[in-house]
Amino acid sequence: MTNPRTNPRTNPRTNPKTDPRTNPEAGPALAAGAVERHLRARRGTGRGLLMPYVTGGITSGWTDYLRAFAAAGADAIEIGLPFSDPTLDGVTIQRASDTALARGASTRRILADLSDMSNQSGLPDLGVPLVVSTYYNLVLHDGPETFCAALRRAGVGGLIVPDLPVHEADELTGVAAGAGIELVLLASPATPRPRLAEISARSRGFVYAVSLMGTTGERAALAESAAELSGRIRRVTDRPVLLGFGISTPDQAREARRHADGVVIGAAVMRRVLDGAGPDDLRAFLAPLRQALDQECDRPR
Amino acid sequence: MRDVPLWREPVPPDGLMGEPPARGRFGEYGGRYAPESLVEACREVDEAFREAWADPGFRGALARLLAVHAGRPTPLTPALRLSEALGVRLYLKREDLTHTGSHKINNVLGQALLATRMGRRRLIAETGAGQHGVATATAAALLGLEATVFMGERDIERQALNVFRMRMLGAEVVPVTTGSRTLKDATSEAMRHWVGATGDSHYCIGSVVGPDPYPWMVRELQRVIGDEARAQCAAELRTGLPDHVVACVGGGSNAAGTFAGFADTPARLVGVEAEGGAGAARGRLGVLHGCRSLFLQDGDGQITQAHSIAAGLDYPGVGPEHAHLRDLGRARYVTVTDDEAVRAAVRLARTEGIVPALESAHALAWVIRAAGDGDLPAGSTVLMTLSGRGDKDVSTLKELL
Numbered sequence: 001m002t003n004p005r006t007n008p009r010t011n012p013r014t015n016p017k018t019d020p021r022t023n024p025e026a027g028p029a030l031a032a033g034a035v036e037r038h039l040r041a042r043r044g045t046g047r048g049l050l051m052p053y054v055t056g057g058i059t060s061g062w063t064d065y066l067r068a069f070a071a072a073g074a075d076a077i078e079i080g081l082p083f084s085d086p087t088l089d090g091v092t093i094q095r096a097s098d099t100a101l102a103r104g105a106s107t108r109r110i111l112a113d114l115s116d117m118s119n120q121s122g123l124p125d126l127g128v129p130l131v132v133s134t135y136y137n138l139v140l141h142d143g144p145e146t147f148c149a150a151l152r153r154a155g156v157g158g159l160i161v162p163d164l165p166v167h168e169a170d171e172l173t174g175v176a177a178g179a180g181i182e183l184v185l186l187a188s189p190a191t192p193r194p195r196l197a198e199i200s201a202r203s204r205g206f207v208y209a210v211s212l213m214g215t216t217g218e219r220a221a222l223a224e225s226a227a228e229l230s231g232r233i234r235r236v237t238d239r240p241v242l243l244g245f246g247i248s249t250p251d252q253a254r255e256a257r258r259h260a261d262g263v264v265i266g267a268a269v270m271r272r273v274l275d276g277a278g279p280d281d282l283r284a285f286l287a288p289l290r291q292a293l294d295q296e297c298d299r300p301r
Numbered sequence: 302m303r304d305v306p307l308w309r310e311p312v313p314p315d316g317l318m319g320e321p322p323a324r325g326r327f328g329e330y331g332g333r334y335a336p337e338s339l340v341e342a343c344r345e346v347d348e349a350f351r352e353a354w355a356d357p358g359f360r361g362a363l364a365r366l367l368a369v370h371a372g373r374p375t376p377l378t379p380a381l382r383l384s385e386a387l388g389v390r391l392y393l394k395r396e397d398l399t400h401t402g403s404h405k406i407n408n409v410l411g412q413a414l415l416a417t418r419m420g421r422r423r424l425i426a427e428t429g430a431g432q433h434g435v436a437t438a439t440a441a442a443l444l445g446l447e448a449t450v451f452m453g454e455r456d457i458e459r460q461a462l463n464v465f466r467m468r469m470l471g472a473e474v475v476p477v478t479t480g481s482r483t484l485k486d487a488t489s490e491a492m493r494h495w496v497g498a499t500g501d502s503h504y505c506i507g508s509v510v511g512p513d514p515y516p517w518m519v520r521e522l523q524r525v526i527g528d529e530a531r532a533q534c535a536a537e538l539r540t541g542l543p544d545h546v547v548a549c550v551g552g553g554s555n556a557a558g559t560f561a562g563f564a565d566t567p568a569r570l571v572g573v574e575a576e577g578g579a580g581a582a583r584g585r586l587g588v589l590h591g592c593r594s595l596f597l598q599d600g601d602g603q604i605t606q607a608h609s610i611a612a613g614l615d616y617p618g619v620g621p622e623h624a625h626l627r628d629l630g631r632a633r634y635v636t637v638t639d640d641e642a643v644r645a646a647v648r649l650a651r652t653e654g655i656v657p658a659l660e661s662a663h664a665l666a667w668v669i670r671a672a673g674d675g676d677l678p679a680g681s682t683v684l685m686t687l688s689g690r691g692d693k694d695v696s697t698l699k700e701l702l
Binding site: 083084085086087088089090094098101106107108135136137138140141142162163164165166167168185186187188189190191192195199210213214215 | 324334338340342479480485486493497500586588589590593
């Protein structure tokens with residue numbers, strides 16, 4: 001295992017490409033928020049990062065999935081606030097969103113469930129940061145300030161908005177930062193270099209690398225574009241990079257870990273939830289993924 | 302609900318519906334709220350269209366296609382018997398007489414030509430009533446491109462004839478089974494599909510909606526309606542200008558194209574929406590399908606299902622420029638019911654020998670109502686865009702009449 005202090009990948013001051021003193025595109029080095037500090041610390045131990053996803057409100061006891069994720073070794077958890085028109089989601093997450101909405105799920109109820117969970121367990125949180133993802137209409141509906149404040153009250157630390165690209169994010173970035181919410185930006189294989197640098201500099205928490213040109217959903221193999229994109233992001237920032245979209249098996253997670261700091265597992269989780277899998281089943285599903293990420297970390301690099 | 306401005310004197314026209322908006326913004330609306338995977342594709346369309354629109358070669362090629370293939374210019378028809386009955390002078394801009402039967406062909410020929418210029422070999426489209434799908438299939442066939450058209454399952458049932466036409470023209474029609482199975486869901490599906498196909502495909506959006514540059518690009522491509530009508534009014538009307546310019550609004554492309562020809566005049570602009578799909582009249586600020594505009598939503602911010610007997614008006618939002626024109630008070634947006642639209646369609650058929658598309662019948666229904674209640678003063682001149690012909694709606698009408 002490499003020493004994070006001497007590994008140029010994890011220490012921007014020893015990597016001229018990510019040092020803002022030598023590379024203006026790397027952007028100003030701002031103090032990291034709680035999500036980023038947590039992920040950096042975990043990465044610093046050599047661990048591959050695992051962020052499972054669940055659609056909020058998908059079942060009556062959906063917060064039990066969060067406990068299962070944490071127990072299975074998640075490093076962060078993504079909670080989707082379902083939206084009626086998810087334009088970047090494939091069939092599985094679309095179906096999960098429809099199911100949750102048909103059950104009466106809403107931003108308000110999902111955040112209330114999160115608050116209840118904290119109260120019941122008597123713990124401030126699960127020991128891992130919670131990151132909410134949703135479409136911008138739901139942010140605008142309450143107004144960015146109210147929305148971010150509500151996230152914060154529910155113990156959420158990060159926010160992913162897939163239809164809010166960096167050039168439209170000004171309205172939300174300051175408000176989110178003020179509320180202590182880290183706004184995670186997405187990068188895609190089609191993102192050209194100057195914008196990739198801007199996204200990497202302005203993203204908070206981590207950079208969400210969209211592994212392929214497509215929607216969310218399970219795929220047979222990790223896209224070739226995943227490695228290329230991760231490499232390009234790595235060259236402009238040392239912020240944690242999580243690869244998402246299409247990653248569903250231990251082999252894919254292992255391969256993804258060779259290029260990025262970790263993976264997001266969404267559709268593969270939700271397909272099982274939609275098929276009736278309970279929290280224990282999900283814990284069992286995530287265990288080999290956790291193991292694969294750990295094994296990859298143990299390999300000589 | 303936001304306060305809808307009452308009738309105001311037209312604002313100074315400087316720049317209104319003219320140049321491309323800065324950063325794709327019409328006031329607080331518009332923008333490019335697209336997934337990062339589509340941002341570069343949008344930028345490429347923007348750059349290519351700006352170049353093409355400034356290129357006399359492109360403009361000339363499009364003008365020729367519009368003339369020899371689409372049948373432009375379309376006539377301005379005085380609706381003599383109906384005018385006499387209503388006490389206003391009604392002129393119809395006859396987009397129903399274009400090839401494929403609606404104004405949709407104007408925009409699609411432009412985008413198809415742009416797609417070939419960009420080296421794309423396939424068009425992706427969404428359609429509600431089927432008219433945009435038919436236009437896309439037609440332009441694709443004409444220019445040797447492939448076409449994939451997404452259409453809600455419910456609309457496929459309602460518009461069987463247009464589905465057959467698209468397939469006959471060689472297009473692939475993909476049924477969309479999610480959500481309300483109408484235009485909104487077909488649009489979401491087309492966007493999702495585009496994410497995986499930006500390399501070889503152009504997304505040919507059918508209305509003045511979507512991420513920048515689509516709202517203004519489609520308006521520019523539909524401007525031909527307003528420009529022609531303006532010249533025709535100048536030649537045929539005693540005053541040279543109509544007092545009122547009326548068009549139906551779903552997403553709002555025929556209205557945007559028509560209004561663009563008159564935005565710098567004192568003519569009063571009226572957009573007519575379906576009672577159940579009134580994005581401009583009753584929508585709330587939101588972001589959907591790539592732009593910030595006015596959308597019908599529930600108390601939780603979920604987009605609600607629109608309803609209209611006219612499949613082309615069955616969209617829960619309105620193009621961002623319409624939202625801006627509404628805020629400025631430069632255009633007024635009103636609604637009519639299914640029933641009013643059906644009665645208006647029958648009335649036009651029996652007084653003028655024209656069966657209008659149910660979408661266009663909405664615009665006419667408002668003219669009839671407004672002439673009756675004095676909203677249109679007696680003797681005033683009204684230009685109304687008849688956006689399409691009613692052949693596609695005969696089975697719907699047959700069930701009702």
